[in-house]
Amino acid sequence: MGRKRKGRAISGWLLVDKPAGVTSTSVVNKVRWALQAQKAGHAGTLDPAATGLLAVALGEATKTVPYITDALKCYRFRVRLGQSTTTDDAEGTVLDSSDLRPSDDEIAAALGAFRGDIAQVPPQFSAVKVEGERAYDIARAGEEMDLAARALWVEKLDMLARPDPDHVDLEMVCGKGGYVRSIARDLGAALGCLGHVAWLRREWSGPFDASEGLSMEQIDAMAHSPELDSHIRPLELGLADLPELPATPEGAARLRNGNPGMVLASGVDYGAEAWASLDGHAVAVGRYKAGELHPSRVFVVS
Known part of the structure; x- marks a missing residue:
C-alpha cells in the first residue's frame, strides 16, 4: 500500500502577484505551506527578478497546467x-x-x-x-x-x-x-x-490576471485560515480554452474509471480535445468520438 500523502486534499487555483527577488518554486512552496495542501505546482515559470502573475495549481488542478502554459x-x-x-x-x-x-x-x-x-x-x-x-x-x-x-x-x-x-x-x-x-x-x-x-x-x-493575485504578505497573513481558502478558484478555469461537454451520470461514472463515457456534444468535431462535466464539475479531459469522450486525464475530487 502506498504511503499516504501529508496535507489537505484541496484542488483549484490560487493566483499570486509574485514580487521581484523570489523564485517561482519558493512561491509555490509558500502557497502549499499556507494552505497545507498535499500537492501544488505552477503554470509557467517567472524569473526571480520578474514580477506579476504566477498561477499556482493545487491538487487535481495540476492536471490542467498544460492548458494554461499553452495559452496566450x-x-x-x-x-x-x-x-x-x-x-x-x-x-x-x-x-x-x-x-x-x-x-x-x-x-x-x-x-x-x-x-x-x-x-x-x-x-x-x-x-x-x-x-x-x-x-x-x-x-x-x-x-x-x-x-x-x-x-x-x-x-x-x-x-x-x-x-x-x-x-x-x-x-x-x-x-x-x-x-x-x-x-x-x-x-x-x-x-x-x-x-x-x-x-x-x-x-x-489565459483566464488569469495579475490584478486578481494575492501578495506574499497577504498569503502570510491569511495562512492556515478559511479566509485564504476563499481565494481558491475552481480547477475548471484551467480548462477555459477547451469545449465543455456535459456527461450523463452513467457516462461520468465510466469516465471516472478511465473508460469512454457518453457526453452531450454540440458543434464539437470528431477527435477534438474537450472536457466532460457533471453538474458543472470537471470529470475528465479527452477526445470526443461519436457521442463519447475518451479520457486522457481523469479528475478525482472528493
Whole structure:
C-alpha cells in the first residue's frame, strides 16, 4: 500500500502577484505551506527578478497546467538600450555598450519583425536542457552554448512609452515558450544599439490576471485560515480554452474509471480535445468520438 500523502486534499487555483527577488518554486512552496495542501505546482515559470502573475495549481488542478502554459500570455517590460549583458537582463554583467540611441519611429518599425511566427534563441542563462544539463548551469561555469532557435507566436508587440533615450517600455502577447529577455536582446541587436530587460511583469495568462493575485504578505497573513481558502478558484478555469461537454451520470461514472463515457456534444468535431462535466464539475479531459469522450486525464475530487 502506498504511503499516504501529508496535507489537505484541496484542488483549484490560487493566483499570486509574485514580487521581484523570489523564485517561482519558493512561491509555490509558500502557497502549499499556507494552505497545507498535499500537492501544488505552477503554470509557467517567472524569473526571480520578474514580477506579476504566477498561477499556482493545487491538487487535481495540476492536471490542467498544460492548458494554461499553452495559452496566450501578456508581458509588460522595459528594455535598457545601449547595453548587452550576460543574462540578457539587469541581473547580468555588462558585456558591451553602445552610444547609439534609435528614435521612437525606428523602434516602432523594428518591432514588426518580432510579430507573428518568429524563431527565437533562448538566453544562455535559461532552463533549456543541453545534453541533460540546464543551460544556466553550463553558463555559470563560464561556457558558451549554441542553443537552437525555437518557434514562437507573438500576437502583439507594441511600444507603450519612451521614458528617456536609454529606455523603452513594451507590451507583448505571445504563446508558449517565449523569452522576453531574448526579445530585448534581439531588438537591441536589430536596432544596432544592443539591449537587455530592465524589468519584466506578467500581466495575465489565459483566464488569469495579475490584478486578481494575492501578495506574499497577504498569503502570510491569511495562512492556515478559511479566509485564504476563499481565494481558491475552481480547477475548471484551467480548462477555459477547451469545449465543455456535459456527461450523463452513467457516462461520468465510466469516465471516472478511465473508460469512454457518453457526453452531450454540440458543434464539437470528431477527435477534438474537450472536457466532460457533471453538474458543472470537471470529470475528465479527452477526445470526443461519436457521442463519447475518451479520457486522457481523469479528475478525482472528493
